[in-house]
Amino acid sequence: MKSALAEIEFLALSSNRVAVLEALADGLHTRSELADATGASQPTLGRILRDLEERRWIARADGGYEATATGRMVAEGMTDLLAIVETEAKLRPVMEWLPTESMTFDLGRLRDATITVPSRTRPSAPVKRVNEALGRAEDVQVCSHAFNEGTLETVRERVVDGRQRFDGVLSRAAIDALAEDDSLRAGLRELVAAEGATIRRHPEEIPIAITIADGRVLLLVRDDDGVLQASIDTDDPEVVSWARSVYEEHWEAATPVEADEL
The missing domain is CATH 1.10.10.10 (Winged helix-like DNA-binding domain superfamily/Winged helix DNA-binding domain)
Structure with missing residues (x-):
């Protein structure tokens, strides 16, 4: 030794x-x-x-x-x-909040990942990174416990215009939160009614927030209090395969959301 x-x-x-x-x-x-x-x-x-x-x-x-x-x-x-x-040095600032129990791939696959963290001047930088990807993507799958106003508007606009195919499985809490606001409920209803979108409601809390945009994975990382700490994005094939399996597992356990329910 x-x-x-x-x-x-x-x-x-x-x-x-x-x-x-x-x-x-x-x-x-x-x-x-x-x-x-x-x-x-x-x-x-x-x-x-x-x-x-x-x-x-x-x-x-x-x-x-x-x-x-x-x-x-x-x-x-x-x-x-x-x-x-x-890779460890890159992940160290957000390591304590990574959902490692769900991440069944080798963390070394995140070597070339882009990690975006909030700052005083850009507190919403992680969400902006995800929304920028959504604003370019033609094919999107989402599996998440949350769906914020900016994301909803970006997706709704592109789907309604025929520039994006969107399939999302959201937790019941995420859908209920949108439905409580008149403006957001209207946007969600329009998205659900669009030909290029399908949304499903998962009966349980989804412990992860994954977006797959044109084959690139974007993972939002939150701390124990639900405060957003970072976004991690990569097109590594093993990470993409993992993300798709997580998405499909939750998709199968979810039920379709209809516009007239909202």
Whole structure:
């Protein structure tokens, strides 16, 4: 264990070491190519190459260097570790509110996700991010415990104009909240009556807020008091597959909402 940690430390203490090993794991490179790629000076590069050769992670070949089989293995492992740590750092500010019990995919799939959080100047930034996606999308599925005024208006306008297909499964509480307001009830009724929309009412509270807009998943994250903390969006295939399965599970358990009910 200690020796393995020492080798990890050896690589981690120098971004140039990692860069050189990753470059050579991709194929043969000359010293000048490595210097250009890393920006390392020739003396520094010489020490790095010597250290990597001593560990038998790289070998000389055809006027340059390339990674050995074990070198490629180490490079791949280091790349994976860096990706995991980078993803954790990105998720850390919202980690305590993520519905991880429902998120059955590898959290590493969120590496390239966009995380939008509220700020003093943009307190509604997460919702705005979702509404911007809805304002562009042609095909939308929603599974949520809430449906705010801005989202309703964006969807209603695009569906009525024939620019969007919308299918949503909402909690009973979300639909009741809209129905309590005359203006929102009218908008919801128009949406439900539109040819391009179908809305279902789920009998129980939906513990998650998922939007799938043209194959991109947008997840709204709230704290224990229901205060919006972030939106997370990604088009990673595994996350999209998970979101669709959650949506379909709730859809099957829900019943259609008719315009004359509102």
